[in-house]
Amino acid sequence: MPNKSHFNKGHITINRLRKEGQAHSAHLTAKPVTQTYHAIFTEDSVPFLKKLPDASVQLILIDPPYNIDLAHWDTYENYLDWAKQWLDQLYRILSDTGSLVIFGGFQYQDLKKGDLLEILHYTRHHTPLRFVNLIIWYYKNGMSAHRFFANRHEEAVWLSKTNKYYFDLDAVRTPFDEQTKKLYQKDKRLNPQSIEKGKNPTNVWEIGRLNGNSTERVGHPTQKPTQLIRRFVRALSYEGSLVLDFFAGSGTTARVCIEENRHSLINDSSPEINNFLKAHLDKMTVKPPHQIFHNPVLENFLELILQ
Numbered sequence: 591m592p593n594k595s596h597f598n599k600g601h602i603t604i605n606r607l608r609k610e611g612q613a614h615s616a617h618l619t620a621k622p623v624t625q626t627y628h629a630i631f632t633e634d635s636v637p638f639l640k641k642l643p644d645a646s647v648q649l650i651l652i653d654p655p656y657n658i659d660l661a662h663w664d665t666y667e668n669y670l671d672w673a674k675q676w677l678d679q680l681y682r683i684l685s686d687t688g689s690l691v692i693f694g695g696f697q698y699q700d701l702k703k704g705d706l707l708e709i710l711h712y713t714r715h716h717t718p719l720r721f722v723n724l725i726i727w728y729y730k731n732g733m734s735a736h737r738f739f740a741n742r743h744e745e746a747v748w749l750s751k752t753n754k755y756y757f758d759l760d761a762v763r764t765p766f767d768e769q770t771k772k773l774y775q776k777d778k779r780l781n782p783q784s785i786e787k788g789k790n791p792t793n794v795w796e797i798g799r800l801n802g803n804s805t806e807r808v809g810h811p812t813q814k815p816t817q818l819i820r821r822f823v824r825a826l827s828y829e830g831s832l833v834l835d836f837f838a839g840s841g842t843t844a845r846v847c848i849e850e851n852r853h854s855l856i857n858d859s860s861p862e863i864n865n866f867l868k869a870h871l872d873k874m875t876v877k878p879p880h881q882i883f884h885n886p887v888l889e890n891f892l893e894l895i896l897q
């Protein structure tokens with residue numbers, strides 16, 4: 591069976607629909623929003639998730655702990671037994687057009703520690719979630735090594751609830767460089783509009799890790815770059831939709847959601863998130879209208895955004 595680099599049935603269908611002037615059945619027209627709402631909760635994720643209603647979230651984006659001694663919150667006896675408790679909730683919470691993104695790496699050593707492969711294996715065999723892409727986050731800056739090849743990538747797995755998942759490729763295309771653009775513009779077989787739109791960023795993303803002295807840093811030990819989170823938020827959610835991150839860390843996802851006009855539901859067991867998020871907000875240069883609620887009544891918050 592060829593992989594999607596060689597044969598892509600979906601791509602052939604989309605091209606046919608485009609020629610016929612039709613939209614894909616997953617096409618959505620987002621309503622413009624005048625302000626966004628963001629709820630910050632500070633509790634354990636498992637009971638938190640159980641309170642969320644069915645089909646209420648467009649994008650779940652998480653960067654879970656893997657028990658790899660990075661910080662004090664890595665304390666599980668059997669990683670997968672713990673992870674199953676939250677993984678089992680996610681299909682239910684996602685809307686039909688929704689997606690789930692889980693960050694991680696491949697570092698499994700024993701039952702106590704976990705990794706993305708363990709999680710992927712579980713979702714594949716024990717949940718109805720559908721695999722869409724494995725994204726390789728490639729970076730040039732990292733630790734050196736002597737007993738193995740120095741690591742320069744992490745992964746994120748993208749799963750969807752159904753095959754009608756929302757995906758806005760145009761929102762995340764990368765521009766062609768001027769030389770390539772000129773070359774392509776001379777090629778009569780290519781559509782000039784497509785050249786202008788830019789190219790598919792592919793499933794290998796080169797984005798620098800945050801160095802210790804990065805201006806984006808707010809003090810969390812495993813903070814992700816906004817550029818990385820933004821690409822998922824732009825492509826897999828739409829303006830006014832709801833994004834959930836229940837291992838929120840510093841609140842990078844909330845920050846990006848504010849900037850990108852999405853509502854967000856953020857949870858982390860550590861109350862330190864409040865200070866981290868404040869530091870994020872202080873660093874933001876563009877702040878579209880938004881309101882933040884700390885530990886609000888969940889039903890009232892959801893009513894506000896789902897109206």
Ligand SMILES: C[S@@+](CC[C@H](N)C(=O)[O-])C[C@H]1O[C@@H](n2cnc3c(N)ncnc32)[C@H](O)[C@@H]1O
Pocket residue numbers: 633634635636653654655663810812813814815836837838839840841842843857858859860
């Ligand atoms: C890898 S960090 C997330 C970093 C985040 N992506 C960022 O950019 O700042 C994982 C977070 O999960 C939180 N965490 C660990 N166990 C948790 C639990 N059971 N419930 C809620 N949060 C938890 C930790 O406090 C930590 O901040």
